[in-house]
Amino acid sequence: MKTILALIAPRDKIIRKKMLWGLLFAILTALSTIGLLCLSGWFITATGIAGLTIAATRVFDVFMPSAAIRFFALLRTGARYAERLVNHDATFMQSRGLRLQLFKTIAQRKSLRDLAMRPARLLHRLTGDIDSYELIYLKLIVPSIVALVAIFTIIAVLSSVHLGLGLGFGLVIFAIVIVFSCLSIKLDEKRSASLAIRRESLRTRVIALLSGQTDLVMNGCQQSFTNHVMNTEDSLATSDVSLKRRQLAIEAISAFVDKLIFVGLIITSVLLYRYVSISLPLAVLSILAALTLYDLVKPLYQGCSEIGRYILALRRLSPFVESGNTNPAKPREELPPCSYVAVANIKRASYEPQLPAVLNDIHFTVSAGEKIAFVGPNGAGKSSLISLFMTKDMIVEGKIAAIKAALLEQNTYIFRDTLHENLKLANVTASDEDMVEAMERAGLHDYLDNLKDGLYSSVGENQTGLSTGQARRFALARLFLQKRDLWLLDEPTENIDGGTARDILERMKHYGREKSWLLVTHLKREATCCDRIITLDHTRITGDYERSNENYQRVLESLREDNYDKHSM
Numbered sequence: 001m002k003t004i005l006a007l008i009a010p011r012d013k014i015i016r017k018k019m020l021w022g023l024l025f026a027i028l029t030a031l032s033t034i035g036l037l038c039l040s041g042w043f044i045t046a047t048g049i050a051g052l053t054i055a056a057t058r059v060f061d062v063f064m065p066s067a068a069i070r071f072f073a074l075l076r077t078g079a080r081y082a083e084r085l086v087n088h089d090a091t092f093m094q095s096r097g098l099r100l101q102l103f104k105t106i107a108q109r110k111s112l113r114d115l116a117m118r119p120a121r122l123l124h125r126l127t128g129d130i131d132s133y134e135l136i137y138l139k140l141i142v143p144s145i146v147a148l149v150a151i152f153t154i155i156a157v158l159s160s161v162h163l164g165l166g167l168g169f170g171l172v173i174f175a176i177v178i179v180f181s182c183l184s185i186k187l188d189e190k191r192s193a194s195l196a197i198r199r200e201s202l203r204t205r206v207i208a209l210l211s212g213q214t215d216l217v218m219n220g221c222q223q224s225f226t227n228h229v230m231n232t233e234d235s236l237a238t239s240d241v242s243l244k245r246r247q248l249a250i251e252a253i254s255a256f257v258d259k260l261i262f263v264g265l266i267i268t269s270v271l272l273y274r275y276v277s278i279s280l281p282l283a284v285l286s287i288l289a290a291l292t293l294y295d296l297v298k299p300l301y302q303g304c305s306e307i308g309r310y311i312l313a314l315r316r317l318s319p320f321v322e323s324g325n326t327n328p329a330k331p332r333e334e335l336p337p338c339s340y341v342a343v344a345n346i347k348r349a350s351y352e353p354q355l356p357a358v359l360n361d362i363h364f365t366v367s368a369g370e371k372i373a374f375v376g377p378n379g380a381g382k383s384s385l386i387s388l389f390m391t392k393d394m395i396v397e398g399k400i401a402a403i404k405a406a407l408l409e410q411n412t413y414i415f416r417d418t419l420h421e422n423l424k425l426a427n428v429t430a431s432d433e434d435m436v437e438a439m440e441r442a443g444l445h446d447y448l449d450n451l452k453d454g455l456y457s458s459v460g461e462n463q464t465g466l467s468t469g470q471a472r473r474f475a476l477a478r479l480f481l482q483k484r485d486l487w488l489l490d491e492p493t494e495n496i497d498g499g500t501a502r503d504i505l506e507r508m509k510h511y512g513r514e515k516s517w518l519l520v521t522h523l524k525r526e527a528t529c530c531d532r533i534i535t536l537d538h539t540r541i542t543g544d545y546e547r548s549n550e551n552y553q554r555v556l557e558s559l560r561e562d563n564y565d566k567h568s569m
């Protein structure tokens with residue numbers, strides 16, 4: 001509850017100020033609407049009565065009231081414009097703050113892992129939930145306050161004409177507004193929340209349908225999955241229509257009740273005019289004051305009917321805000337000047353305090369220019385070990401330090417942007433010449449030459465437009481651009497055909513001959529590039545062999561051959 005309140009109430013002083021101004025402008029719009037109608041009603045009636053006698057026509061001042069009517073009209077237009085401007089600006093500022101907070105939380109290790117499993121969920125938090133969040137202030141908070149102020153103002157106007165009329169009207173209106181607001185909440189709370197959930201599930205399924213096309217076609221279930229998506233879409237549309245119908249029904253009933261009250265007010269005013277002798281212009285003024293009320297209260301009913309969606313959005317966003325104070329992964333601290341480029345003295349390392357250790361008793365040093373291959377069965381801890389030289393992303397007992405390193409992972413993400421922007425990620429200060437050189441060194445000169453816009457050509461999301469081999473070479477170009485003396489290489493040529501793999505390895509050997517390598521591998525062709533092999537099993541080092549050691553050859557022989565070569569030979 002505390003977090004939900006913190007989400008609604010802006011912490012930023014400027015936003016708070018803007019919201020307050022926005023609210024004042026919204027109230028001013030409502031008050032000027034009431035003023036405009038009251039005065040118009042009074043003026044039309046008073047002019048009509050004055051027109052009955054010549055003497056009255058002479059003394060009746062038409063200028064002041066008409067000027068006041070014009071004033072209210074201008075005030076209403078100006079206040080409405082200012083209200084939209086200020087309120088929307090304030091809500092955008094607030095939701096921008098929330099988006100930043102979300103990104104900060106998402107950038108943390110734990111959230112990243114959760115979200116990597118459910119990217120559609122992240123998409124929905126950043127779009128659907130934030131959209132609903134933006135509307136809470138605009139569609140619920142502002143209309144509620146404006147409706148309250150309008151009701152009290154109209155009660156005050158009617159009471160000034162006749163106290164009993166004002167109080168009676170107030171009682172009836174309060175009862176009606178409470179009944180219709182509660183009715184809107186009660187009837188639609190669950191439905192509007194379930195609509196939001198269905199929208200998310202539709203998005204998730206559409207994303208799954210698009211990204212899993214190949215597997216669906218191969219397994220012959222593309223049609224059934226498509227039908228599944230269509231059914232979700234149909235049920236979403238049905239719920240949407242039924243929600244809109246309900247909202248319309250409530251609107252129609254409340255409009256009908258409003259008209260009944262209006263008729264009641266006309267009859268009461270006529271009776272008061274007749275028997276209590278209030279003036280006719282004042283009687284018309286009170287009727288027209290009440291006429292404004294429905295339009296000022298209607299937005300409140302609409303906001304109430306969407307309350308389920310708002311509460312759901314607040315509930316789903318609040319965990320991101322709660323956990324927003326921890327820090328994202330930090331880079332590993334640099335090794336102080338010494339004869340090594342990396343040192344590991346790890347007693348124990350794990351991803352979370354409560355999770356089992358993924359590394360135990362790991363001790364080794366890396367000299368400048370040394371190339372070490374880490375081999376071992378799946379899950380032994382090889383990738384976790386080399387990633388430790390890059391970030392402080394794990395809980396480590398012991399010491400681990402290294403000079404600044406560059407990482408080449410098995411899967412490289414290529415963003416939907418130009419090649420230039422994608423390469424800039426590796427080195428922001430790199431010039432176009434540096435980038436072209438890195439591409440050439442990685443063996444992409446032909447590819448680059450064939451592109452009309454060269455470095456400024458666009459690539460699709462996650463390497464669309466590049467073959468697997470080209471994407472690997474692109475990752476290599478990024479590695480070259482980083483100009484780091486320590487390379488962390490995680491299965492650099494896995495899933496690549498033998499010819500391309502050998503070419504990539506040759507290029508790495510040539511341009512990385514003076515670099516130190518920490519290379520994770522299952523392949524003989526990769527391990528053979530290294531002078532030293534460290535074997536790992538079940539989180540521990542089980543062997544450490546130089547090339548001259550006979551066990552080096554034994555371990556090498558146990559690694560996977562280049563199957564592609566065998567088949568193609």
Ligand SMILES: Nc1ncnc2c1ncn2[C@@H]1O[C@H](COP(=O)(O)OP(=O)(O)OP(=O)(O)O)[C@@H](O)[C@H]1O
Pocket residue numbers: 113351358376377378379380381382383384385520
């Ligand atoms: N981000 C993570 N969060 C929690 N546990 C993880 C994470 N990454 C890996 N692990 C766990 O750490 C252990 C070691 O994984 P790691 O990827 O380092 O093994 P590996 O030796 O590189 O395996 P492979 O050869 O299959 O790549 C595994 O049990 C794995 O489940």
